[in-house]
Amino acid sequence: MASLLRAATWGLFLWRGYCSRGTKGELSKGFVEALKAVVGSPHVSTAAVVREHHGHDESVHRCQPPDAVVWPQNVEQVSRLAALCYSQGVPIIPFGTGTGLEGGVCAVQGGVCVNLTHMDRILELNPEDFSVVVEPGVTRKALNTHLRDSGLWFPVDPGADASLCGMAATGASGTNAVRYGTMRDNVLNLEVVLPDGRLLHTAGPGRHFRKSAAGYNLTGLFVGSEGTLGLITATTLRLHPAPEATVAATCAFPSVQAAVDSTVHILQAAVPVARIEFLDEITIDACNRYSKLNCSVAPTLFLEFHGSEKALEEQLQRAEEITQHHGASHFSWAKDAEERSRLWQARHNAWYAVLALRPGCKGYSTDVCVPISRLPEILVQAKEDLNASGLTGATAGHVGDGNFHCMLSVDPEDPEELRRVKAFAERLSRRALALHGTCTGEHGIGLGKRQLLQEEVGAVGVQTMRQLKAMLDPQGLMNPGKVL
Ligand SMILES: Cc1cc2nc3c(=O)[nH]c(=O)nc-3n(C[C@H](O)[C@H](O)[C@H](O)COP(=O)(O)OP(=O)(O)OC[C@H]3O[C@@H](n4cnc5c(N)ncnc54)[C@H](O)[C@@H]3O)c2cc1C
Ligand SMILES: *[C@@H]1O[C@H](CO)[C@@H](O)[C@H](O)[C@H]1NC(C)=O
Numbered sequence: 275m276a277s278l279l280r281a282a283t284w285g286l287f288l289w290r291g292y293c294s295r296g297t298k299g300e301l302s303k304g305f306v307e308a309l310k311a312v313v314g315s316p317h318v319s320t321a322a323v324v325r326e327h328h329g330h331d332e333s334v335h336r337c338q339p340p341d342a343v344v345w346p347q348n349v350e351q352v353s354r355l356a357a358l359c360y361s362q363g364v365p366i367i368p369f370g371t372g373t374g375l376e377g378g379v380c381a382v383q384g385g386v387c388v389n390l391t392h393m394d395r396i397l398e399l400n401p402e403d404f405s406v407v408v409e410p411g412v413t414r415k416a417l418n419t420h421l422r423d424s425g426l427w428f429p430v431d432p433g434a435d436a437s438l439c440g441m442a443a444t445g446a447s448g449t450n451a452v453r454y455g456t457m458r459d460n461v462l463n464l465e466v467v468l469p470d471g472r473l474l475h476t477a478g479p480g481r482h483f484r485k486s487a488a489g490y491n492l493t494g495l496f497v498g499s500e501g502t503l504g505l506i507t508a509t510t511l512r513l514h515p516a517p518e519a520t521v522a523a524t525c526a527f528p529s530v531q532a533a534v535d536s537t538v539h540i541l542q543a544a545v546p547v548a549r550i551e552f553l554d555e556i557t558i559d560a561c562n563r564y565s566k567l568n569c570s571v572a573p574t575l576f577l578e579f580h581g582s583e584k585a586l587e588e589q590l591q592r593a594e595e596i597t598q599h600h601g602a603s604h605f606s607w608a609k610d611a612e613e614r615s616r617l618w619q620a621r622h623n624a625w626y627a628v629l630a631l632r633p634g635c636k637g638y639s640t641d642v643c644v645p646i647s648r649l650p651e652i653l654v655q656a657k658e659d660l661n662a663s664g665l666t667g668a669t670a671g672h673v674g675d676g677n678f679h680c681m682l683s684v685d686p687e688d689p690e691e692l693r694r695v696k697a698f699a700e701r702l703s704r705r706a707l708a709l710h711g712t713c714t715g716e717h718g719i720g721l722g723k724r725q726l727l728q729e730e731v732g733a734v735g736v737q738t739m740r741q742l743k744a745m746l747d748p749q750g751l752m753n754p755g756k757v758l
């Protein structure tokens with residue numbers, strides 16, 4: 275009985291949890307009219323199906339949908355919406371492209387979901403300064419398409435084609451971070467509508483400098499704030515020169531340990547790899563099936579090198595020597611652009627590939643990050659733990675940063691399996707913390723990792739975060755129930 279009850283509670287926790295309705299499921303007619311007065315009637319919806327669509331991201335977290343969805347057309351409207359919601363005590367939830375993996379857009383207390391996709395302009399490109407200003411509706415792929423002939427590109431690439439402001443909001447990264455950094459390194463300025471409607475430019479209006487010693491770094495405060503401090507209405511990004519030449523390669527290893535040891539050695543040898551991605555044998559098998567690759571089913575590294583032809587030759591030789599030393603197969607090359615893009619598309623689709631292994635199941639993705647020297651032990655332990663817990667899971671990751679993911683498939687109808695998945699994910703995060711790492715390298719805290727954040731930063735850390743939050747959002751209306 276007790277275990278049944280526990281299982282039922284866990285099911286609730288994962289699929290329907292946290293829903294203490296701040297707005298009791300109803301917005302007054304007058305309030306909806308006031309929303310319409312700000313953005314225009316066609317840009318407000320209270321239809322069940324629309325609210326349902328905006329009530330979840332790509333994670334297993336489920337929650338009540340918001341009470342209304344609005345589509346502002348410009349920053350003035352966002353500002354008026356925030357002021358209106360704030361004056362009426364209605365929660366506000368910013369919505370990017372909904373590709374988040376930690377339940378960040380769930381309307382825990384109901385309220386108004388702000389779908390920002392209509393604001394999709396690239397406002398300003400400064401090629402000589404390597405910077406660009408984009409609105410929240412611009413996705414990473416749309417930006418790179420725009421930059422195609424400029425000789426510049428934006429390298430931060432989560433698997434999904436997420437909005438760049440959403441990426442700033444979650445502190446996202448991806449396969450290129452080992453060389454080009456994460457959103458934390460590539461956001462120069464943010465335009466933010468604060469909960470009460472005031473407009474903040476975190477680095478000062480229009481500024482896009484590379485360095486500064488002027489006061490507190492407010493940009494850094496808002497990167498990774500997951501919609502809990504304000505609505506990001508524009509982000510100024512650092513661009514990078516497009517590489518002169520690019521080569522990608524894959525190689526298979528006799529063990530997980532050998533693949534990860536090679537990664538550590540390649541970095542120690544200061545080979546400037548652009549991408550170094552680990553895929554375990556389960557992930558490779560899934561990608562072979564889903565993306566029609568033809569890789570040996572073994573722990574594998576996908577690598578990419580950027581530079582001049584001459585520099586590439588040197589990098590490749592050094593990297594291959596190291597992997598061979600660890601017993602890897604010879605490099606299998608992907609030289610032309612089409613082959614490369616097939617490879618990286620397969621990597622980005624690894625999540626869907628793993629899900630396809632067990633039709634009808636839901637995916638539970640968790641990510642942790644540790645100092646690189648601790649990566650081999652945590653990866654090996656994670657795989658042992660998965661096996662011992664009888665779970666279907668794959669590991670893959672941006673191992674050059676010490677960051678990896680476990681992708682688990684779970685049967686949503688099986689509360690016992692859900693319980694094991696959650697217990698596994700928590701053990702994994704605690705192991706990362708014990709190794710001086712973090713409970714999330716890139717997906718964020720969202721709903722599910724709030725307890726872990728407290729363990730990570732400690733009592734004074736959490737207290738300081740709460741004080742910052744209370745100062746900016748005294749009523750607790752900006753994306754309530756997340757992070758803290
Ligand atoms: C297949 C797949 C692969 C992925 N791979 C990676 C990966 O490699 N690396 C990685 O980092 N992530 C990855 N993700 C997760 C996801 O793509 C990122 O978290 C991304 O940054 C979310 O952006 P979004 O626009 O979809 O945000 P949403 O899901 O819409 O929102 C996420 C959070 O940000 C807030 N938010 C969104 N926009 C704004 C805004 N304009 N202002 C204020 N707050 C806002 C929301 O309120 C919410 O809390 C992956 C997801 C999928 C489905
Ligand atoms: C947000 O709005 C855009 C534009 O109308 C739409 O394409 C998108 O599907 C919406 N998001 C959701 C989750 O419905």
Ligand SMILES: *[C@@H]1O[C@H](CO)[C@@H](O)[C@H](O)[C@H]1NC(C)=O
Binds near residue numbers: 458486
């Ligand atoms: C402030 O933080 C942002 C985001 O993390 C970072 O990109 C920027 O370089 C920092 N600015 C300064 C002046 O340190």
Ligand SMILES: *[C@@H]1O[C@H](CO)[C@@H](O)[C@H](O)[C@H]1NC(C)=O
Binds near residue numbers: 568
């Ligand atoms: C797949 O690889 C094997 C050897 O690794 C090779 O014999 C086979 O021809 C390849 N198949 C395709 C379709 O490329």
Ligand SMILES: *[C@@H]1O[C@H](CO)[C@@H](O)[C@H](O)[C@H]1NC(C)=O
Binds near residue numbers: 658
């Ligand atoms: C997984 O566990 C089973 C027993 O449950 C064991 O036989 C097998 O060797 C284990 N596999 C790995 C890779 O550890």
